[in-house]
Amino acid sequence: MLAFLVKRLLNAAGVMLAVAFLAFMIFRFVGDPVELMLNEQASQAQRDELRVRLGLDRSVLVQFGTFVLNAIRGDFGISYRNQQEVFTLIVERFPATFELVLVATFLSLAIGIPLGVYSAIRRRSFAAQAIQFVSVLGVSLPSFALGILFILLFSVTLQWLPAFGRGETVALGWWTTGLLTPSGRLALILPGITLSLFQITLVMRLVRAEMLETMRTEFIRFARARGLPDHAIHFRHALRNCLMPVITVTGLQIGNLIAFALVTETVFQWPGMGLLFVQAVTFVDIPVMAAYLIIVSFIFVTLNTLVDLTYALVDPRLRQDAMAGGAHGR
Amino acid sequence: MTTPEPLLAVRELSVVFDTRDTALLALDHVSFDIRAGEILGVVGESGAGKSLTGTAIIGLLDAPGRISGGEILLDGQRIDNLPPEAMRALRGRCIGAIFQDPLTSLHPMLTIGDQLIETIRVHLPLDQVAARRRALDLLHQVGIPGAETRIDHYPHQFSGGMRQRVVIALALAGEPKLIIADEPTTALDVSIQAQITTLLKGLCRDHGASVMLVTHDMGVIAETADRVAVMYAGRIIEMGPVQAVTRAPRHPYTRGLMASIPSMQVRSSTLHQIEGSMPRLNAIPAGCAFNPRCEWASARCRTEKPMLEAGAHGVACWHPVGGSAHG
Numbered sequence: 243m244l245a246f247l248v249k250r251l252l253n254a255a256g257v258m259l260a261v262a263f264l265a266f267m268i269f270r271f272v273g274d275p276v277e278l279m280l281n282e283q284a285s286q287a288q289r290d291e292l293r294v295r296l297g298l299d300r301s302v303l304v305q306f307g308t309f310v311l312n313a314i315r316g317d318f319g320i321s322y323r324n325q326q327e328v329f330t331l332i333v334e335r336f337p338a339t340f341e342l343v344l345v346a347t348f349l350s351l352a353i354g355i356p357l358g359v360y361s362a363i364r365r366r367s368f369a370a371q372a373i374q375f376v377s378v379l380g381v382s383l384p385s386f387a388l389g390i391l392f393i394l395l396f397s398v399t400l401q402w403l404p405a406f407g408r409g410e411t412v413a414l415g416w417w418t419t420g421l422l423t424p425s426g427r428l429a430l431i432l433p434g435i436t437l438s439l440f441q442i443t444l445v446m447r448l449v450r451a452e453m454l455e456t457m458r459t460e461f462i463r464f465a466r467a468r469g470l471p472d473h474a475i476h477f478r479h480a481l482r483n484c485l486m487p488v489i490t491v492t493g494l495q496i497g498n499l500i501a502f503a504l505v506t507e508t509v510f511q512w513p514g515m516g517l518l519f520v521q522a523v524t525f526v527d528i529p530v531m532a533a534y535l536i537i538v539s540f541i542f543v544t545l546n547t548l549v550d551l552t553y554a555l556v557d558p559r560l561r562q563d564a565m566a567g568g569a570h571g572r
Numbered sequence: 573m574t575t576p577e578p579l580l581a582v583r584e585l586s587v588v589f590d591t592r593d594t595a596l597l598a599l600d601h602v603s604f605d606i607r608a609g610e611i612l613g614v615v616g617e618s619g620a621g622k623s624l625t626g627t628a629i630i631g632l633l634d635a636p637g638r639i640s641g642g643e644i645l646l647d648g649q650r651i652d653n654l655p656p657e658a659m660r661a662l663r664g665r666c667i668g669a670i671f672q673d674p675l676t677s678l679h680p681m682l683t684i685g686d687q688l689i690e691t692i693r694v695h696l697p698l699d700q701v702a703a704r705r706r707a708l709d710l711l712h713q714v715g716i717p718g719a720e721t722r723i724d725h726y727p728h729q730f731s732g733g734m735r736q737r738v739v740i741a742l743a744l745a746g747e748p749k750l751i752i753a754d755e756p757t758t759a760l761d762v763s764i765q766a767q768i769t770t771l772l773k774g775l776c777r778d779h780g781a782s783v784m785l786v787t788h789d790m791g792v793i794a795e796t797a798d799r800v801a802v803m804y805a806g807r808i809i810e811m812g813p814v815q816a817v818t819r820a821p822r823h824p825y826t827r828g829l830m831a832s833i834p835s836m837q838v839r840s841s842t843l844h845q846i847e848g849s850m851p852r853l854n855a856i857p858a859g860c861a862f863n864p865r866c867e868w869a870s871a872r873c874r875t876e877k878p879m880l881e882a883g884a885h886g887v888a889c890w891h892p893v894g895g896s897a898h899g
Contacts, residue, residue: 464677467663469665
């Protein structure tokens with residue numbers, strides 16, 4: 243187990259280093275940051291002074307080393323656009339994105355799993371067929387189109403829900419949450435649903451496929467032969483066996499959700515990291531782009547590693563094998 | 573000879589598989605009884621309908637298979653037309669089942685204790701503590717060493733033989749009166765097979781349960797069963813006390829089956845085999861289904877279907893070995 247853990251962590255570190263290198267290369271390719279930061283009237287002395295302050299006078303390798311060391315400490319430099327610490331900028335925005343992703347993930351599991359189970363065990367019913375059909379729409383409709391439709395229907399026409407922003411937020415230390423105020427919760431509904439719709443269909447289809455497969459196995463047949471009631475067979479026996487792939491996909495999709503939240507955030511003007519990134523791209527704010535890249539990758543890699551570790555918790559076979567042999571044979 | 577009320581009575585049971593344009597007859601008017609405490613062996617080649625008979629009795633036939641005729645009576649009550657929920661309550665409680673492969677019969681992510689306790693509590697009015705006590709008791713009975721710790725282990729921590737013991741414990745959990753054991757030893761090591769067979773036989777005697785033992789292993793039948801039914805192409809072609817059928821088989825097919833068991837006493841360079849193979853469901857010949865492979869086949873065998881005779885040792889053949897029979 244420990245060897246496995248160390249291996250996973252080393253893997254993760256390797257990936258992060260590669261990502262850091264890519265992020266670092268952005269600086270090299272997008273042109274001279276000094277030119278971008280100062281206006282045309284700046285004197286040569288001012289330019290040199292900034293160049294030294296940004297550490298751009300030193301060799302590439304040293305710069306990369308400094309970049310990595312700074313990144314580990316959470317120092318991603320200063321935003322070209324508003325001269326603020328990039329890390330502070332991102333940390334301010336992170337809770338908004340995270341809460342949105344959390345709500346979307348929760349919705350995808352809370353709705354996707356029951357729908358998947360239902361459409362598997364009542365495969366031939368009209369409702370199951372209808373769910374299947376609608377899920378195709380869910381997969382194929384782009385989320386920005388859906389978001390705009392939602393705004394039109396629920397915000398403009400019906401005026402039930404806010405069209406943009408997070409509503410009121412409450413600060414808990416450095417974390418700001420919209421979950422504790424009524425307006426914050428209302429504001430989460432539309433972007434949450436928009437972001438989760440694809441996830442819901444994904445989870446549903448995955449659960450359905452896995453359930454159909456599991457229901458054909460010998461241990462389900464034996465469970466039926468023992469006279470266990472249907473609900474125990476479907477939920478206790480069959481669904482349990484389907485959870486592994488659901489955990490994997492959900493875990494990995496959280497990373498995706500964070501990355502792709504930027505479309506939803508743009509549509510709903512959600513003050514999260516995605517919106518920050520889109521603005522950074524507009525203004526060629528390279529430190530923000532680089533930091534976003536690194537932080538999103540970091541979340542990805544962390545989730546990946548956590549998913550691997552969760553396997554051991556869900557599947558006793560992995561847990562036991564890791565614990566030195568168990569009691570085999572006899 | 574027959575007691576007035578057998579535990580299980582199967583009467584003219586037919587099962588068909590619906591295909592797009594036709595219904596294939598997989599079980600053709602199968603009739604037999606199992607008396608209380610009796611072990612009935614059912615032998616035959618793969619596809620003869622042995623397992624299908626068991627599946628039909630416990631009501632687990634899946635589409636496109638369905639019972640197309642006949643009836644199944646348990647303690648004189650019809651069970652083949654029960655509503656699904658009533659049939660479910662019967663499974664495990666009145667009829668237990670053991671399947672072929674112990675490696676895949678147990679849920680891999682639940683401890684064997686969880687699976688036992690769940691099954692016990694579905695059928696018996698026991699609380700968690702009492703059910704666990706009963707589960708332990710069952711594990712002792714099936715000979716799991718160190719049952720107190722093993723009860724919390726997962727299936728993958730047991731060997732194949734041990735897992736089949738757990739499967740037997742699960743089948744016995746609801747105290748059923750009848751156990752349908754479908755090839756219970758086929759997937760096991762030869763050295764374990766005898767142990768499991770003996771265990772099954774002993775437990776069923778202790779619990780007063782009858783067994784329908786489905787296998788293609790004539791040796792297992794000879795050691796275990798009281799009576800044996802030989803199946804061929806969806807029909808019972810010979811049925812009688814195990815001694816009589818093994819020592820003096822009357823159907824040419826049974827004779828071939830017996831002759832094909834390799835003997836330790838006689839060395840031979842080739843193993844005996846019955847020429848040809850069992851017909852597919854969509855190509856069962858008219859008359860006696862065995863006639864194309866039978867050396868005694870006559871014109872009558874190709875046109876008229878022989879019926880299984882009544883009596884202690886019946887055969888469905890126009891020209892049974894040892895003469896007589898009907899016709």
